[in-house]
Amino acid sequence: xxxxxxxxxxxxxxxxxxxxxxxxxxxxxxxxxxxxxxxxxxxxxxxxxxxxxxxxxxxxxxxxxxxxxxxxxxxxxxxxxxxxxxxxxxxxxxxxxxxxxxxxxxxxxxxxxxxxxxxxxxxxxxxxxxxxxxxxxxxxxxxx
Numbered sequence: 182x183x184x185x186x187x188x189x190x191x192x193x194x195x196x197x198x199x200x201x202x203x204x205x206x207x208x209x210x211x212x213x214x215x216x217x218x219x220x221x222x223x224x225x226x227x228x229x230x231x232x233x234x235x236x237x238x239x240x241x242x243x244x245x246x247x248x249x250x251x252x253x254x255x256x257x258x259x260x261x262x263x264x265x266x267x268x269x270x271x272x273x274x275x276x277x278x279x280x281x282x283x284x285x286x287x288x289x290x291x292x293x294x295x296x297x298x299x300x301x302x303x304x305x306x307x308x309x310x311x312x313x314x315x316x317x318x319x320x321x322x323x324x325x
Contacts, residue, residue, distance in 0.1 A: 195247045205229055206240040207263075210250060215260045215270070215279040253310060255279055270310070273317035282313065 188207050192199050205228070209221045216224070222237045241261055244250040251262045255272060260279060269282040297304045316324075 191249055195249055197243070197247055202229070202232055202236055203240055203244070205232070206237055207244060207249070210241070210244075210261050211263055215253060215255075215262050217258050217260050221261075253279070253312075255312065267308070270312045271317070272312050272314045273320055274314050275316055275320035278317055278319075279312075280317075282311075286313070 188204065188211060192203060192207060197203060205225055206221060209224045210216060213220055213224060218234065218238050218241060221241065222232070222234045225232055225237065241250065245252055245261070248265070249263070251265055253260045253262055253270065255270075256277070262281075264281060269286050270279050271282055271286075272279050295306055297306060
């Protein structure tokens with residue numbers, strides 16, 4: 182796997198030391214669509230046989246801490262996204278594929294206030310995620 186210049190630049194700009202493991206994990210997140218740690222590990226285990234699941238997990242969490250990767254909770258599982266701008270997602274209820282909503286998605290124009298009053302208490306809203314669930318075209322076409 183050849184590292185892209187963009188990946189190297191992003192890692193350098195964060196101030197993180199560039200290690201083969203960090204670069205491989207970052208490139209896997211870029212190449213896979215919203216992967217979970219187990220998917221990243223499966224993707225890397227042949228090309229990096231010495232890399233453990235713990236190394237992948239720790240590397241991903243460090244990338245999250247540095248603001249290079251975003252966590253999306255889907256069906257109780259942490260999945261990772263390199264796209265940091267606000268955007269919504271589509272989740273297939275059959276194959277569990279998660280993909281970015283296009284800019285004209287029905288929820289795209291939705292605005293959320295920075296504070297919510299819930300049961301008399303104020304919540305500060307830092308981010309929100311909208312996940313639209315349905316059946317993707319591939320699963321619809323494979324149904325009898």
